[in-house]
Amino acid sequence: MKIIGVDIGGANTKITEIDENGKHIIKHIYLPMWKENHRLTEVLKQNCPESDFKVALVMTAELADSYATKEEGVIAILDAVAEAYSNKIPIENISVFDTEGNFISVDEAKINHMKVSASNWMATAELVKEINENCIFVDMGSTTTDIIPIKNGKVLANDNDLERLMNNELLYVGTLRTPLSFLANQINFRGVLSNVSSEYFAITGDVSIIMDKISENEYTCETADGKSTSVEDSLIRISKVLCTDLNQISKEEAVKIAEEYYDIWKNLIKTNVSLVSSKYDLKDVIITGLGEKILIDSLNSDYTIKSITEIYDKDVSLATPSYAVAKLMYDNL
Amino acid sequence: MKIIGVDIGGANTKITEIDENGKHIIKHIYLPMWKENHRLTEVLKQNCPESDFKVALVMTAELADSYATKEEGVIAILDAVAEAYSNKIPIENISVFDTEGNFISVDEAKINHMKVSASNWMATAELVKEINENCIFVDMGSTTTDIIPIKNGKVLANDNDLERLMNNELLYVGTLRTPLSFLANQINFRGVLSNVSSEYFAITGDVSIIMDKISENEYTCETADGKSTSVEDSLIRISKVLCTDLNQISKEEAVKIAEEYYDIWKNLIKTNVSLVSSKYDLKDVIITGLGEKILIDSLNSDYTIKSITEIYDKDVSLATPSYAVAKLMYDNL
Numbered sequence: 001m002k003i004i005g006v007d008i009g010g011a012n013t014k015i016t017e018i019d020e021n022g023k024h025i026i027k028h029i030y031l032p033m034w035k036e037n038h039r040l041t042e043v044l045k046q047n048c049p050e051s052d053f054k055v056a057l058v059m060t061a062e063l064a065d066s067y068a069t070k071e072e073g074v075i076a077i078l079d080a081v082a083e084a085y086s087n088k089i090p091i092e093n094i095s096v097f098d099t100e101g102n103f104i105s106v107d108e109a110k111i112n113h114m115k116v117s118a119s120n121w122m123a124t125a126e127l128v129k130e131i132n133e134n135c136i137f138v139d140m141g142s143t144t145t146d147i148i149p150i151k152n153g154k155v156l157a158n159d160n161d162l163e164r165l166m167n168n169e170l171l172y173v174g175t176l177r178t179p180l181s182f183l184a185n186q187i188n189f190r191g192v193l194s195n196v197s198s199e200y201f202a203i204t205g206d207v208s209i210i211m212d213k214i215s216e217n218e219y220t221c222e223t224a225d226g227k228s229t230s231v232e233d234s235l236i237r238i239s240k241v242l243c244t245d246l247n248q249i250s251k252e253e254a255v256k257i258a259e260e261y262y263d264i265w266k267n268l269i270k271t272n273v274s275l276v277s278s279k280y281d282l283k284d285v286i287i288t289g290l291g292e293k294i295l296i297d298s299l300n301s302d303y304t305i306k307s308i309t310e311i312y313d314k315d316v317s318l319a320t321p322s323y324a325v326a327k328l329m330y331d332n333l
Numbered sequence: 334m335k336i337i338g339v340d341i342g343g344a345n346t347k348i349t350e351i352d353e354n355g356k357h358i359i360k361h362i363y364l365p366m367w368k369e370n371h372r373l374t375e376v377l378k379q380n381c382p383e384s385d386f387k388v389a390l391v392m393t394a395e396l397a398d399s400y401a402t403k404e405e406g407v408i409a410i411l412d413a414v415a416e417a418y419s420n421k422i423p424i425e426n427i428s429v430f431d432t433e434g435n436f437i438s439v440d441e442a443k444i445n446h447m448k449v450s451a452s453n454w455m456a457t458a459e460l461v462k463e464i465n466e467n468c469i470f471v472d473m474g475s476t477t478t479d480i481i482p483i484k485n486g487k488v489l490a491n492d493n494d495l496e497r498l499m500n501n502e503l504l505y506v507g508t509l510r511t512p513l514s515f516l517a518n519q520i521n522f523r524g525v526l527s528n529v530s531s532e533y534f535a536i537t538g539d540v541s542i543i544m545d546k547i548s549e550n551e552y553t554c555e556t557a558d559g560k561s562t563s564v565e566d567s568l569i570r571i572s573k574v575l576c577t578d579l580n581q582i583s584k585e586e587a588v589k590i591a592e593e594y595y596d597i598w599k600n601l602i603k604t605n606v607s608l609v610s611s612k613y614d615l616k617d618v619i620i621t622g623l624g625e626k627i628l629i630d631s632l633n634s635d636y637t638i639k640s641i642t643e644i645y646d647k648d649v650s651l652a653t654p655s656y657a658v659a660k661l662m663y664d665n666l
């Protein structure tokens with residue numbers, strides 16, 4: 001029987017299909033849940049086999065603004081998922097992965113919404129511990145960075161986002177969507193520490209493009225000004241962070257702003273990983289996600305690094321939780 | 334002849350009408366220029382006398398995302414303004430205030446766009462220097478805080494936003510619209526320094542409401558989740574900054590998050606004002622804007638403070654640049 005691993009994130013839904021022979025196909029769908037959550041059922045319907053399959057589900061989109069509480073979000077998402085597959089498979093074929101590493105039924109998940117809220121990183125960690133049972137697993141996606149300690153084959157991370165934030169296991173900085181104003185409200189420019197704008201003028205995707213850490217077609221979210229993902233347009237956006245433009249400052253200076261933010265960004269990653277590293281005495285790091293190159297730049301000098309791209313392939317690296325949850329179910333069959 | 338002072342900001346347009354007897358009426362119009370700049374002409378048309386008036390203009394909206402450069406923005410805004418009044422007054426009746434403190438014609442402003450870009454604070458400073466010729470003038474509006482040194486009756490601030498950011502004269506934090514994630518990417522919570530979310534979950538308006546520094550109807554911008562401006566809804570939004578909700582943490586803890594951000598906010602104001610204060614050896618502060626109460630909380634212990642609300646009235650305090658530019662033209666007649 002085919003298995004589909006579904007990871008419903010705030011901005012992207014990722015679906016990994018594993019067939020009877022263990023071959024996988026991965027799909028990425030941009031679906032901004034804070035404004036288009038009504039489209040979820042339709043999107044899932046369009047991206048599944050005809051019949052006779054199982055679904056392994058993880059989610060983080062319940063945190064989106066469309067829902068007042070996580071409970072409301074989890075239940076709405078589970079209802080949308082159940083509806084999407086209701087004509088093709090019995091509801092027993094849908095399992096939800098929880099933050100303790102188990103698959104539970106849709107009904108159980110509805111009752112225990114905190115168990116299934118933001119369990120995507122747990123699915124990946126369960127996969128990673130097979131590779132190295134003493135490591136820090138770091139996944140930088142479009143929006144966030146998960147920093148997961150694995151010790152003696154046990155995933156030691158906290159099981160909800162609040163406690164993960166409090167323990168440096170969740171850093172809300174990703175490869176694309178983080179406003180630069182979040183990284184720092186002051187930066188060095190022309191030799192002085194300058195204030196910056198708090199408007200949504202430029203995001204980490206612009207820095208990733210300018211620093212050549214992703215390709216233009218990997219910049220899959222909307223840009224801040226709706227214009228292209230080119231280096232040229234990214235430089236225009238980044239100049240606005242200092243309330244200026246490419247008439248008033250040079251392109252080289254705009255590149256320097258990007259470099260400055262890139263240094264701050266790398267330091268944030270390094271600081272958070274090092275706090276987890278000292279706490280659990282772990283020096284090996286396994287990295288994955290769209291930001292692998294940025295993670296290497298941040299951590300290479302202090303840690304032994306292996307990437308999911310090397311171990312599997314780039315497709316898996318870009319959608320690790322959906323692959324992991326499908327693979328975990330496949331291995332359980 | 335009547336005079337209207339028009340201040341076209343990124344989020345709000347404010348219009349002060351001064352009649353032949355010096356009496357003023359002030360209008361606030363929420364007009365988010367980054368998405369509704371096409372409505373500017375119509376909005377101005379609907380808010381002016383029938384005929385026989387003069388227009389005194391300042392702007393900051395040219396920085397909005399709808400324009401690639403300030404030049405493009407200034408010219409588009411000047412065209413929209415000229416069109417709005419074209420049936421009622423000759424174009425010579427429209428004057429644009431520049432960052433050197435002079436009124437220039439629309440045609441001159443088009444040629445020298447940098448002279449009229451973001452000159453609103455200069456208009457206010459020209460008014461304030463009549464009140465105290467040795468002071469720091471601090472205006473916290475919905476979006477930003479201007480910190481303007483006035484020494485021996487001379488306005489010593491830099492004349493463009495880039496240099497004002499670089500010199501602590503522009504702090505991009507306002508009473509309503511600043512994302513809390515800009516104030517700090519880590520806050521104290523339950524005794525630890527915790528990471529926070531970088532999503533657009535809560536803004537300074539929520540803190541202003543929770544800390545009782547503005548009234549619900551002064552929270553004039555959109556909330557982050559589109560819900561109400563009540564304390565209750567503000568607490569829901571603020572809990573999301575830690576990826577949590579009011580099931581997982583108590584209301585008292587959500588209030589503590591607001592207090593934490595309020596402290597960080599006050600410190601940012603204090604630090605920036607104190608750098609300007611030492612540089613120019615100024616200890617008197619004149620405050621204005623929607624955030625007057627917050628400025629008092631931030632600066633009361635270190636400075637002698639007077640507010641525009643005391644000197645004029647609250648209406649003028651909430652729209653000082655449009656009043657100032659109208660008043661300056663009135664006094665010149």
